[in-house]
Amino acid sequence: MENPGCTCTWRTLYEKPQTMLVNFKNMVVKLGKDDPRRITHSLKFGFALVLITIFQYFRPSFYVLGDNIMWAVITVVFVLEFSVGATLGKGLNRVLATAFAGGLAVALREIASFFGDKGKVVMITVSVFFVAGTVTFLRFSPRLKAKYDYGMIIFNLTFCIVALSETTENELLEVAQERLLTIIIGTCIAITVCICICPVWIGQDLHNQIASNIVKIADFLEGFRDEYFNNLGKTAEAEDDKSFLHRYESILSSKTNEETMAVLARWEPRHGRFRFRHPWKQYLKLGNQIRLCAYKIKALSVFLLRSDQTPYEIRSRIEEPCANIIMESGKALKESSLMLKQFAKSGMANPHVANAKNASESLKSVLRTNPWEGADHLQIIPAATVASLLIDIVFCVEKICEAVEELANLANFEPSEILHRGTVQPIPDTDGAVHVITIAE
Amino acid sequence: MENPGCTCTWRTLYEKPQTMLVNFKNMVVKLGKDDPRRITHSLKFGFALVLITIFQYFRPSFYVLGDNIMWAVITVVFVLEFSVGATLGKGLNRVLATAFAGGLAVALREIASFFGDKGKVVMITVSVFFVAGTVTFLRFSPRLKAKYDYGMIIFNLTFCIVALSETTENELLEVAQERLLTIIIGTCIAITVCICICPVWIGQDLHNQIASNIVKIADFLEGFRDEYFNNLGKTAEAEDDKSFLHRYESILSSKTNEETMAVLARWEPRHGRFRFRHPWKQYLKLGNQIRLCAYKIKALSVFLLRSDQTPYEIRSRIEEPCANIIMESGKALKESSLMLKQFAKSGMANPHVANAKNASESLKSVLRTNPWEGADHLQIIPAATVASLLIDIVFCVEKICEAVEELANLANFEPSEILHRGTVQPIPDTDGAVHVITIAE
Numbered sequence: 001m002e003n004p005g006c007t008c009t010w011r012t013l014y015e016k017p018q019t020m021l022v023n024f025k026n027m028v029v030k031l032g033k034d035d036p037r038r039i040t041h042s043l044k045f046g047f048a049l050v051l052i053t054i055f056q057y058f059r060p061s062f063y064v065l066g067d068n069i070m071w072a073v074i075t076v077v078f079v080l081e082f083s084v085g086a087t088l089g090k091g092l093n094r095v096l097a098t099a100f101a102g103g104l105a106v107a108l109r110e111i112a113s114f115f116g117d118k119g120k121v122v123m124i125t126v127s128v129f130f131v132a133g134t135v136t137f138l139r140f141s142p143r144l145k146a147k148y149d150y151g152m153i154i155f156n157l158t159f160c161i162v163a164l165s166e167t168t169e170n171e172l173l174e175v176a177q178e179r180l181l182t183i184i185i186g187t188c189i190a191i192t193v194c195i196c197i198c199p200v201w202i203g204q205d206l207h208n209q210i211a212s213n214i215v216k217i218a219d220f221l222e223g224f225r226d227e228y229f230n231n232l233g234k235t236a237e238a239e240d241d242k243s244f245l246h247r248y249e250s251i252l253s254s255k256t257n258e259e260t261m262a263v264l265a266r267w268e269p270r271h272g273r274f275r276f277r278h279p280w281k282q283y284l285k286l287g288n289q290i291r292l293c294a295y296k297i298k299a300l301s302v303f304l305l306r307s308d309q310t311p312y313e314i315r316s317r318i319e320e321p322c323a324n325i326i327m328e329s330g331k332a333l334k335e336s337s338l339m340l341k342q343f344a345k346s347g348m349a350n351p352h353v354a355n356a357k358n359a360s361e362s363l364k365s366v367l368r369t370n371p372w373e374g375a376d377h378l379q380i381i382p383a384a385t386v387a388s389l390l391i392d393i394v395f396c397v398e399k400i401c402e403a404v405e406e407l408a409n410l411a412n413f414e415p416s417e418i419l420h421r422g423t424v425q426p427i428p429d430t431d432g433a434v435h436v437i438t439i440a441e
Numbered sequence: 442m443e444n445p446g447c448t449c450t451w452r453t454l455y456e457k458p459q460t461m462l463v464n465f466k467n468m469v470v471k472l473g474k475d476d477p478r479r480i481t482h483s484l485k486f487g488f489a490l491v492l493i494t495i496f497q498y499f500r501p502s503f504y505v506l507g508d509n510i511m512w513a514v515i516t517v518v519f520v521l522e523f524s525v526g527a528t529l530g531k532g533l534n535r536v537l538a539t540a541f542a543g544g545l546a547v548a549l550r551e552i553a554s555f556f557g558d559k560g561k562v563v564m565i566t567v568s569v570f571f572v573a574g575t576v577t578f579l580r581f582s583p584r585l586k587a588k589y590d591y592g593m594i595i596f597n598l599t600f601c602i603v604a605l606s607e608t609t610e611n612e613l614l615e616v617a618q619e620r621l622l623t624i625i626i627g628t629c630i631a632i633t634v635c636i637c638i639c640p641v642w643i644g645q646d647l648h649n650q651i652a653s654n655i656v657k658i659a660d661f662l663e664g665f666r667d668e669y670f671n672n673l674g675k676t677a678e679a680e681d682d683k684s685f686l687h688r689y690e691s692i693l694s695s696k697t698n699e700e701t702m703a704v705l706a707r708w709e710p711r712h713g714r715f716r717f718r719h720p721w722k723q724y725l726k727l728g729n730q731i732r733l734c735a736y737k738i739k740a741l742s743v744f745l746l747r748s749d750q751t752p753y754e755i756r757s758r759i760e761e762p763c764a765n766i767i768m769e770s771g772k773a774l775k776e777s778s779l780m781l782k783q784f785a786k787s788g789m790a791n792p793h794v795a796n797a798k799n800a801s802e803s804l805k806s807v808l809r810t811n812p813w814e815g816a817d818h819l820q821i822i823p824a825a826t827v828a829s830l831l832i833d834i835v836f837c838v839e840k841i842c843e844a845v846e847e848l849a850n851l852a853n854f855e856p857s858e859i860l861h862r863g864t865v866q867p868i869p870d871t872d873g874a875v876h877v878i879t880i881a882e
Contacts, residue, residue: 049601389740
């Protein structure tokens with residue numbers, strides 16, 4: 001019998017590298033398939049470095065890189081990021097921080113040189129201690145960290161390098177100027193390559209992500225309706241396509257990601273339909289509303305797993321108003337998402353939201369009539385909870401649609417003419433006064 | 442009348458810097474108060490740089506930094522992080538990546554030198570393009586990025602610098618050796634300062650954060666009981682201390698943070714009660730269970746805001762079993778958290794979990810008897826939803842306690858003797874067979 005603890009036989013030693021290679025290949029293929037822009041970015045990165053080589057090889061008359069090429073390489077490696085926003089943010093941070101810190105350190109050395117050799121060493125050491133310590137402390141501030149973290153690191157770096165350098169005062173200014181120029185050249189190469197070759201706008205990414213998150217919520221709700229109010233039981237073939245029931249889960253933990261994207265998007269210049277002062281903060285507000293809805297959906301999804309415990313008989317009593325709520329909420333969300341994708345605004349209240357609210361009122365009316373008279377309370381409660389969560393979700397959907405409309409107003413999207421062909425449906429079972437409001441194209 | 446658009450009067454020009462200074466001061470004070478270790482870290486950072494200055498000033502006989510000091514400074518600035526795990530991870534990444542990339546680039550230049558001047562330039566340029574592009578592409582892999590992102594950046598950097606350097610082949614090896622040595626010295630200074638002066642162990646932080654998140658859940662539940670089943674209405678003085686009702690919200694978006702901490706914790710050596718192969722993955726599993734519970738709590742918290750809509754009369758009918766569920770769940774969670782904090786394991790099932798499950802069964806029995814006979818269904822449903830969510834939460838609490846116990850087993854925590862003085866209470870209203878299990882100290 002083999003020792004189960006020792007899996008390191010000759011066979012595994014031979015097979016492991018093989019499976020590792022296969023896994024590695026699969027990973028690489030998946031990375032490229034998931035987002036082909038990753039391949040473009042890698043090529044852009046290689047190209048930017050080739051540009052530096054060419055720059056060095058042809059030695060333009062106005063400037064010879066020489067061994068300063070190192071600084072151009074360091075700059076490109078650290079500054080050239082996937083998105084334009086990140087690249088511009090890091091580039092500006094790098095150039096400004098280098099200039100400020102370099103200037104400060106040169107001034108410090110000039111002043112310190114009045115104090116004799118020993119005095120100079122002491123003064124520089126004490127300054128390095130305090131300046132580096134203070135900047136390091138400020139890096140803990142979440143607000144400063146979000147926009148200027150890289151700048152603060154570079155400030156520390158440049159200040160210490162210039163202050164502690166062994167170069168004599170006479171050469172110092174020259175060396176500092178050369179390096180700053182090299183860093184500016186590196187930054188320009190990085191920014192040019194990033195913007196001119198298939199640019200990735202992180203603002204556009206955030207916009208698309210928010211729009212597709214709204215659709216994920218709608219898809220879940222529609223999937224929930226089909227599964228929960230389905231009397232057929234679970235068939236094997238239906239099992240295949242239930243990914244939409246889990247797709248919304250990525251929303252639950254998207255907060256940090258959205259915040260980073262919004263910060264980076266602010267560095268981006270006017271592009272496509274995004275103006276210079278695009279209301280990026282509103283995306284975070286909208287993202288929070290979507291997340292609140294996703295938390296409710298997480299609570300709702302529990303009842304999908306346990307729908308077998310509630311007889312179809314009981315579920316079916318609330319099927320109609322619930323299905324209406326879901327249909328209208330789904331339409332409202334999908335229309336909002338479409339408006340967002342098309343940079344359009346409707347200028348009037350979404351009729352599907354009104355319909356969803358009416359459906360929610362009619363669900364309340366049904367509940368008021370005690371639809372489950374005589375049934376076991378333990379079987380009723382899950383169904384009642386589903387009803388209650390759906391009523392809550394209508395409220396969330398309304399908030400999401402309002403936030404989308406607010407964004408459209410803040411960003412001055414153009415009024416759309418193709419949307420809102422819907423009809424506001426009256427509540428069928430209230431006081432009898434029927435107002436049908438049809439909104440023409 | 443003043444123009445509301447133009448806020449830039451003389452007064453604001455004078456006041457703005459003042460308020461900015463006050464805001465800045467408040468921010469700094471808050472940063473220090475929130476976590477005094479931040480101040481220590483800033484001082485450590487300054488001290489590490491002073492160590493380099495001293496090293497350079499006294500010029501030890503075995504090695505003269507000279508202008509290579511720059512590399513020591515760069516290394517300390519980038520490697521010295523807040524926690525030991527991050528510092529060790531970055532330090533190892535830096536040294537290994539520099540050594541590998543440097544070796545590869547030197548080898549490449551040796552081979553390229555056989556191809557004549559032009560052939561050499563072409564070969565080096567093509568290699569830089571492919572190597573840098575490939576490494577950049579691999580940085581998109583979430584698994585590699587988590588542990589080796591910094592290493593991959595440094596690999597790119599070093600490979601390009603050495604490959605593109607204008608140094609002649611004869612000097613190259615010497616320069617490369619010197620720089621590697623400087624980087625190793627910088628890394629050693631960073632790691633020594635990080636570990637020897639008030640070290641911050643990120644593993645300990647993760648451990649504490651998970652334990653305190655469990656308490657946050659328990660606190661919310663107890664606060665919920667006091668608020669929801671309170672007939673007194675909301676008094677002004679009670680408003681003050683409701684922070685515990687929102688404290689759990691940080692758990693909802695803690696996933697990314699916990700994952701980063703777990704990755705960094707793996708770099709840390711044996712320290713305190715943490716062994717070398719501490720089961721950090723289990724913390725993520727436990728964190729997920731806690732988050733699942735927090736999502737349910739988020740759904741529950743809605744009913745707290747709307748408790749006015751449900752008459753106390755209706756809420757009071759389920760008060761006793763609900764209060765029992767909350768009491769026992771709270772005790773179970775707090776005991777689990779305490780065990781975690783004390784690195785102890787109980788070795789037996791938590792009696793409070795059993796009690797909470799019994800309370801949940803007795804809530805079900807109460808519900809089965811139709812406690813709200815004759816009341817308006819619309820008023821019943823919120824209360825029924827609260828009951829249903831509480832029953833769900835008991836399930837989550839059980840999962841959390843199991844995950845804590847699993848962690849205690851995997852990490853070989855010592856059996857505790859002071860815990861579990863509880864008594865398993867029987868369900869009062871079932872078949873009448875009463876088994877009281879008392880667990881002695």
